[in-house]
Amino acid sequence: MDFDFSDDQKFLKGEARKFLEARSPVSAVRAVLDDPAASYDKALWKAVAEQGWLGAAIPEAHGGLGLGRLELCVIAEELGRALAPIPFASSVYFLAEAIMLAGSEAQKAKWLPKLAAGEVIGCFATVERPGVLTESQIAARVEGGKISGAKIPVTDGDIADLAVVLAKDGQRSSLWLVELAGAGVKRETLQTLDPTRGAARLTFTGAAAERLGEAGEGMALAEQVLNRAAVLLAFEQVGGAGRCLEMAKEYALQRYAFGRPIGSYQAIKHKLADIYIKTELARSNAYYGAWALESGAAELPTAAAAARVAGCEAFWFAAKESLQTHGGMGYTWEVDCHLFYRRAQQLGLVAGAAKAWKERLVSELERRNAA
């Protein structure tokens, strides 16, 4: 039994925290929030690339560090904690994983080194309308290598160079790689709940599309990518929830009411204890997901769903109750609570809401019970 990260991985985590505390303080996050033109922190993105984090799980042969997914998990937790305003998830959890999962040797050779170097920002474009994605709803089509249709919302679609797009050429959908600098691509930046993580509507009118993976396997491949991303996002959520708990605790210790720190009142103490409980449950589920991801276990669909459900619940609860603990101050723009409240929603929705993952989880359990 060795159900924890190794000392090396824990060291990497410590280094990542120090690095992000220096390079991605909340002031930097606010800079992106307050500047309508900015949708990510370019300097941080460059620095993160120099750290090699973008390629942590990319094989050395393709310009990565050739470490494992576990290393990516500890980095993800710190990125979540720091609310890092960069297209890390879109580029690494979605695009790089999609290419490593389904890409041809040529595609891997072409794109992975650029991704590892931070020269390419990615995005994952599947959804076209409100509600859960189902194959029947996909209207985007590819004819003769040209794609038409619109995808909304696409996280980081406003800044991405390369998109993984879900579109049909026959009855069923496939995944496609689309270079967004090319002709036939229109991007419109969207107004969202979390301006520190930009999103756009991508409209394709005959843009060049190159198939990624088996024809007609688009939905299946997209789900496999989502399973991988869900585990990594769960670590970002655990990191964010942990930071909310710290902020609530710090405030509860220094804020006095009726002659006592509010942290000495049971209403606050028990609220924070509940945040701790949910965060630990989310952490343990995330660890299991990390194990399944790293070991390529058959349990990944269940493990990923459990990690996602627990992660969404923990971060949302921590964000809203940490804000509540801050009282009136927590509702002001100046105090950071709302940055976490916004990010909790962004992370909770970007790979599909917990509601849909609960259904996936139970279907998996049924399949297992049947087997």
Add this chain to the structure above:
Amino acid sequence: MDFDFSDDQKFLKGEARKFLEARSPVSAVRAVLDDPAASYDKALWKAVAEQGWLGAAIPEAHGGLGLGRLELCVIAEELGRALAPIPFASSVYFLAEAIMLAGSEAQKAKWLPKLAAGEVIGCFATVERPGVLTESQIAARVEGGKISGAKIPVTDGDIADLAVVLAKDGQRSSLWLVELAGAGVKRETLQTLDPTRGAARLTFTGAAAERLGEAGEGMALAEQVLNRAAVLLAFEQVGGAGRCLEMAKEYALQRYAFGRPIGSYQAIKHKLADIYIKTELARSNAYYGAWALESGAAELPTAAAAARVAGCEAFWFAAKESLQTHGGMGYTWEVDCHLFYRRAQQLGLVAGAAKAWKERLVSELERRNAA
């Protein structure tokens, strides 16, 4: 706007409370609980009949007091508060209501006076298996006026004289009146969570059955009876929840820990505030149900479902958290908390669980929105 009970009705409520505090103290409830042979309090039943409560809503022409359902509501709240161990609901909310709803003049003339006088105990026998009752599941059949089949559980089936039974004679089911003293009736007392309200399995082997109401309308009629009963049961639930809150408050004031009454700790104060909130929401929904019941309004199905859902939630929450407030003492047989914990389940299940009523409620709302 006159959305409250009249002074007369409030006076009746006060009298009912005094009466039950004298005639139905918890010691009397425990007497039924501790005696396996006893399934109700005969003396209390007789006294309640003498008060005229059984016939409160039965027309004077049929030996009742000819008051309204509102009077029944205030009595119900006090019965719930007192955990009265008598077959009041089975006889009054179910049997009497069923006969007043669907009975022929002859049936009304024959049974209502006896019910009002307490000479007949009733029961409502519809369910045959675990899960929500649906017409397809009904196996009980009537051929040539003889009924065969088994109903389980039947609250008060072990002591009832007359049962309303749901059974088929054609494709669809009808309601039937079956005298349980007659031949072809077997009763087996059941072991239940709340021994202060007995239940039995009734097995019919050719017992005489007389049709009650339109042929084939059994399910529809049963639902109308359930709507009426749900409102009255909601008042019992509000009464029970209110008493749980009182008990928790009394204990929290006299029990000291760490040199202070536990009622001065926010964990307890906020728990009790939550009980109060749920109880008030249940009370207001119950009042609306009372209005719909008394005025025969078309809104009754919605109002009854809302009253039931809120009543179940309030009593269950109040019972389990009042017990928790009592700590270790609350878990002992000697302290009364478990009597309310048991009754909360009994009232929460006897007319079908809240889960099913939520579905009914939303279906009604859909119908309304469509209209």
Add this chain to the structure above:
Amino acid sequence: MDFNDTPEEAAYRAQARAWLEANAPKTRVGEVSHDDAPNLEASRAWQRKKAEAGYACITWPKEWGGGGGKAWQSVIFGQEEAKVATPVNPFAIGLGMCVPTVMAAGNDADKQRFVKPAVLGEEIWCQLFSEPAGGSDVAAARTRAIREGDGWVINGQKVWTSGAHYSDFGLLLVRTDPDVPKHKGMTMFWIDMKAPGVEVRPIHQMSGASNFNEVYFTDLKVKDSQRVGDVGEGWRVALVTLMNERLSVGGGGTGSGHRRVFKLAGDISTLAGMALKDGALREKIAEWYVQAEGLKYTTYRTMTALSRGQTPGPESSISKIVTAGLMQEMANAALELEDQFGIISDPELAPLAGAFQMSLMAAPGLRIAGGTDEILRNIIAERVLGLPQDVRLDKDVAFKDIPTGR
């Protein structure tokens, strides 16, 4: 028990409705905030019209400009007024809290001076109690008033002041003696919001809006005649004001929340099909409906007590805490239904014009404003259920010696 008016009520309602149809302006004006400048003139004009017809401050005596009517009349008029388009009401705080305080504790000159102009909508008041270090603990006011000649000099800061930017006068709670226990060392004044030494700054909320202000006092000079009540009696005077506040914050339209979810669920799909057919959502809708209806009928119970000439019970104390929690829960659930699309807050693109994204960002404020969830539970536990106060370390010591962590 019925929902119908008594003949008397019906007659009053008919009369009120007729008057409203004849007199109410036809267009509603946007909320008075820093974002969209107030359209105060329309509000003032409407208030004056009501006052002249006896429909402003209906329960107040005629000699003060009120309607000399009953509580149930004011309830009925309120219901009818809510049905027609009327300007926003920037007078609620003044007429609901400040002016009644002046009437209860002020001197005759002040009553003569202030009551009627307020009723007529000529002068707007704001309430200056909360402070940065205070929050839920209103009696911790640190804003200091020091005697100077026959007047006072005030320095300090107030916060969460609604309407300070368009108010003419303010009711100000200050500390006049830090050497006695906190509740004994305060005094109440009315101040001219336009006087030198008063600076109003908007508070930037997380929602982006600015419905509240910070108000700074720098050597603000006030006459002793501006004192409302005796020196050291400030807390007792403040309690008169606060009694009304929590009611006035109140609901906030969850009543329609579950209907909105219905609408959303009608044209959105889950993995299992149309959202409205999803059992989990259906159960939640039922639970929300029951709570919203419960609140509605709870207010009916309160109104019934009024129309019977009785004092309402404490049940209305549950309204805000339930409303705020429901608002946050429904908004989050609705976004889950919208799934990835839920992140879009642009009213042009988001379902129902982004109503749920908006309420998600507003809900945290509602859970805090006018008493946090936690303070309201304390109030229910102590004032309704009669449970003891928590241990107080701030009662029997000089205010200046109360621990503040600083």
Add this chain to the structure above:
Amino acid sequence: MDFNDTPEEAAYRAQARAWLEANAPKTRVGEVSHDDAPNLEASRAWQRKKAEAGYACITWPKEWGGGGGKAWQSVIFGQEEAKVATPVNPFAIGLGMCVPTVMAAGNDADKQRFVKPAVLGEEIWCQLFSEPAGGSDVAAARTRAIREGDGWVINGQKVWTSGAHYSDFGLLLVRTDPDVPKHKGMTMFWIDMKAPGVEVRPIHQMSGASNFNEVYFTDLKVKDSQRVGDVGEGWRVALVTLMNERLSVGGGGTGSGHRRVFKLAGDISTLAGMALKDGALREKIAEWYVQAEGLKYTTYRTMTALSRGQTPGPESSISKIVTAGLMQEMANAALELEDQFGIISDPELAPLAGAFQMSLMAAPGLRIAGGTDEILRNIIAERVLGLPQDVRLDKDVAFKDIPTGR
């Protein structure tokens, strides 16, 4: 990160499994309670076998009868032992709490006298701390010990004592000086449970079972040599004992709860059809699963720390509070599925042999025993998060002057 044993662990596991297969009795014996009399002999025999093979108290030094092994070995043996049928373990409290306390604070004679017989299962211990007036407030012990000659005379009552009816010895916390603050006036003794002056009465629980006792002391005479630790040091000694308790109460098999619901939902129908297809139930199952799995993997994290020779983090403190809440919630939801039938508790008739009816009646006890939900949240807030204690009125006054409401 993996679930596989290290070679060292695998070797130990294989050896333990082989030994268990060769030696474990094949039939499990019912719980030791007042309802079904204990089958202590089987338990004693099994304990002796383990002790002789070094599998009892694996981490204890050999000279005390232990295995002289590592924490991870004891974890692995526990996992393997759980897989085979073994008698119930009435020694847990003695070996988990009482005897370690004697080893830490007792005199040499007592250590020589008591440790080995306990390890060998020859003598069973119970813990006598809680009192009727105490409950969560263990340090409020009122049971009084008064010096008499070279010994003490004890009068009072303890409550919630597991196993008192079959224990040979008890670890007893008493008040020796009511004139000093509560934590300073207590002393610890070991007592002979069969001595005159000790009376054990079963507690009748709401579930009908009796797993605990009240223990009454009437002029019980103990020698001063039975003292464990110094006079007045009782609380410090008790803390040694209590440190282990909350862990030992721990989980309680919710792990399988959601599977049971699965099974139930498979052959029950709702208004909408088969329960297992009901979206509301499916979401609940997912939420329960995630919590139960979360607890499972949390214990894996703890075990990993042990097998790495590190001290586990505080995460295990969440186990009981989550387990107890889940148990009550799942039981209630399952009864809702059974609908009217849910009231039937007869194992012959109720689905799954009445498992959910049973857990519904057991859950309130689990939410209270070994620390209520509320006390456990305090502990997490104070010991894990470092938040301040609530205001204490019972610390700096003589015990006899602490308010008790009587």
